[in-house]
Amino acid sequence: MIIYAGGITLTKKELSELYWLNREIEEEQRKLNELKAAATDCTAKITGLPHVSGTHDKIGDLSILIAEQRDLIELKIRQSIIEYDRLNRYIKDVSDAQMRMILSLRYINGLTWQQIAEKIGEKDESYPRRKHNTFLKKLAENAEEKVI
Numbered sequence: 001m002i003i004y005a006g007g008i009t010l011t012k013k014e015l016s017e018l019y020w021l022n023r024e025i026e027e028e029q030r031k032l033n034e035l036k037a038a039a040t041d042c043t044a045k046i047t048g049l050p051h052v053s054g055t056h057d058k059i060g061d062l063s064i065l066i067a068e069q070r071d072l073i074e075l076k077i078r079q080s081i082i083e084y085d086r087l088n089r090y091i092k093d094v095s096d097a098q099m100r101m102i103l104s105l106r107y108i109n110g111l112t113w114q115q116i117a118e119k120i121g122e123k124d125e126s127y128p129r130r131k132h133n134t135f136l137k138k139l140a141e142n143a144e145e146k147v148i
Contacts, residue, residue: 018083
């Protein structure tokens, strides 16, 4: 579905990009913690590392992996900041204040539909979901009309 507002065209998938970047950062942080635990000689099992027999510098190898993992996390954090800014610019151009709040709570804060309903004073999660879906559908229709 194509969404158009304020001169920016986003897909629903693109609106969800910040959520998924933040989940990736959490997973990469978990991997970093495993590496740190292994480097301090804890008994934590590291998943996904190759098992090599023979003598080698385990601490040196782990130090390299830790540094690379930190770099990866920093890169994803930078991407997340860029995406956060892009979403905020998109959402601020929406004219309906309640819709801005729904979009912000969903795509920036990553809340569930039930949590969003509670934040906007509704009991039923279907209200913000329906309003959201109707909004996106209308934007998509308007974008198609402008293309034609």
